Amino acid sequence: xxxxxxxxxxxxxxxxxxxxxxxxxxxxxxxxxxxxxxxxxxxxxxxxxxxxxxxxxxxxxxxxxxxxxxxxxxxxxxxxxxxxxxxxxxxxxxxxxxxxxxxxxxxxxxxxxxxxxxxxxxxxxxxxxxxxxxxxxxxxxxxxxxxxxxxxxxxxxxxxxxxxxxxxxxxxxxxxxxxxxxxxxxxxxxxxxxxxxxxxxxxxxxxxxxxxxxxxxxxxxxxxxxxxxxxxxxxxxxxxxxxxxxxxxxxxxxxxxxxxxxxxxxxxxxxxxxxxxxxxxxxxxxxxxxxxxxxxxxxxxxxxxxxxxxxxxxxxxxxxxxx
Numbered sequence: 088x089x090x091x092x093x094x095x096x097x098x099x100x101x102x103x104x105x106x107x108x109x110x111x112x113x114x115x116x117x118x119x120x121x122x123x124x125x126x127x128x129x130x131x132x133x134x135x136x137x138x139x140x141x142x143x144x145x146x147x148x149x150x151x152x153x154x155x156x157x158x159x160x161x162x163x164x165x166x167x168x169x170x171x172x173x174x175x176x177x178x179x180x181x182x183x184x185x186x187x188x189x190x191x192x193x194x195x196x197x198x199x200x201x202x203x204x205x206x207x208x209x210x211x212x213x214x215x216x217x218x219x220x221x222x223x224x225x226x227x228x229x230x231x232x233x234x235x236x237x238x239x240x241x242x243x244x245x246x247x248x249x250x251x252x253x254x255x256x257x258x259x260x261x262x263x264x265x266x267x268x269x270x271x272x273x274x275x276x277x278x279x280x281x282x283x284x285x286x287x288x289x290x291x292x293x294x295x296x297x298x299x300x301x302x303x304x305x306x307x308x309x310x311x312x313x314x315x316x317x318x319x320x321x322x323x324x325x326x327x328x329x330x331x332x333x334x335x336x337x338x339x340x341x342x343x344x345x346x347x348x349x350x351x352x353x354x355x356x357x358x359x360x361x362x363x364x365x366x367x368x369x370x371x372x373x374x375x376x377x378x379x380x381x382x383x384x385x386x387x388x389x390x391x392x393x394x395x396x397x398x399x400x401x402x403x404x405x406x407x408x409x410x
Contacts, residue, residue, distance in 0.1 A: 143380065144380060144384055145157075146376050146377050146380040147167055147168070147377055147380040147381040147383075147384050148162060148163065148164060148165070148167075148377075149161060149162055149163060149377055150163055150377060151376045151377045151380075153376070163377075167377045167378050167380075167381040168381050168385070170378060170381075171378065171381050171382060171385065176365070176369070177365065177382070179357065179360070180360045180361055180362055180364070180365040181362065183342075183358060183359070183360060183361050184340055184342045184361040184362045185339070185340070185342075186271055187271060187274060187275075187342040187343070187347070187361060188338075188339045188340065188341070188342040189339075190271055190272075190274070190275040190278075191274075191275065191278050191342065191343075192335050192339070194275050194278065194279050195278065195279070195282065195283075195286055195335075196328070196331075196332070196335075198279050198283045198286075199283055199286035199287045199290060200290055200321075200324065200328070202222065202283055202284070202287045203287040203290035203291050203294065203324075204316050204320060204321075206218060206219060206287065206291060207291065207294050207316075207320065208312055208316070219284065219287075221284070222283060222284025222287070223284040223285055223288075224284070225280055225281045225282075225284070226281060226282055226284060226285035228281070230345035230346055230349060231345075231349065233277065233281055233346075234345075234346060234349035234350050237273070237277050237350065238264065238350070241263040241264055241273065243260035243261075243262060244260065247263070248260040248261060248263075262354075264350065264352060264354070264355060265352075265354040265355065266354070266355065267354065267355040267356075267357050267358035267359070268358065269355075270350070270351075270355045270358040270359050271358060273350070274346060274347070274350065274359075277346060277350075278343075278346070289327065289331070290324060290327065293323065293324050293327040294320060294323065294324065296323070297319065297320065297323040301319050302315055302319060305318070305319060325406070325407075326406070326407040329401055329406045329407045329408070330407050330408075330409065332397065333394065333397045333398050333401060333408065333409055334394075334409070336393045336394060336396075336397040337390050337391075337393060337394030337397070338390060339389075339390065339393050340362060340386045340389055340390055341363075341386075341390070342361045342362075342363075343361070343363070344361075344363040344364065344367075347359050347360065347361050347363075347364055348364060348367075351364070362382060362386055365382060366379040366382050366383060367379075370382060394409075398410060
């Protein structure tokens with residue numbers, strides 16, 4: 088029987104992986120066109136309010152004067168960045184920012200995960216909802232009110248000093264807000280009090296996605312509550328924890344503004360000032376917009392480095408990642 092003469096040139100070309108991915112993307116886009124149309128207003132908003140203002144980064148390379156047109160500005164290259172990295176104040180506020188962000192990151196994760204695990208083990212629904220409500224409420228208090236509460240509680244005649252003196256732990260009232268070395272701990276405790284309940288929401292939602300059959304099987308095998316939390320709940324939360332950790336690493340230089348600004352004073356400023364206050368005080372406050380912009384660019388670049396590094400490490404370790 089004569090074999091058909093088939094040349095390699097007559098065979099249909101195999102589709103490339105890149106073309107296959109592009110075809111799959113557009114096919115999914117057509118299938119989800121309603122969601123795509125709903126996203127357009129948000130994309131436009133992000134472009135106008137997030138990307139167009141990046142044009143203002145040019146101020147970091149100028150001796151910017153608000154009254155001059157763009158063509159009349161004096162270009163100075165990296166001069167303001169040089170000033171920034173030669174300023175001891177900048178390194179002090181950078182230290183404060185990193186320390187306060189690290190404290191907030193560690194305490195935020197540990198307390199939120201712990202509270203979520205404990206709430207998940209509560210069998211009394213009424214008591215569980217009561218605890219959730221009480222822990223959520225401080226999140227909705229503005230920092231102006233929250234800082235006033237903290238300052239009142241920690242004042243020389245506040246409840247903390249009165250309680251410590253009643254217990255004979257101190258002999259005289261302590262000026263808590265007047266000693267800089269106490270500020271980081273006070274801020275960390277305040278952040279936990281205000282946001283721990285709110286931060287547990289996503290963990291509780293993730294726990295509900297864990298298959299109940301795993302808990303039933305573990306209980307039949309004689310696993311205690313602690314072991315069920317350790318070997319079932321925590322591994323089930325691992326993807327969520329990794330994703331949130333990557334996102335928080337991207338904002339490691341965003342230690343906050345309002346609590347530091349409201350709780351800070353002349354006696355603890357060496358520990359309370361961060362990059363945002365530095366930009367406000369030494370940039371906008373003194374009319375040096377170029378220096379403030381340079382500090383903002385530095386913060387953005389470092390945040391990108393942390394974000395991509397954390398995502399890369401998660402990818403190499405085979406964990407969940409953003410991209």
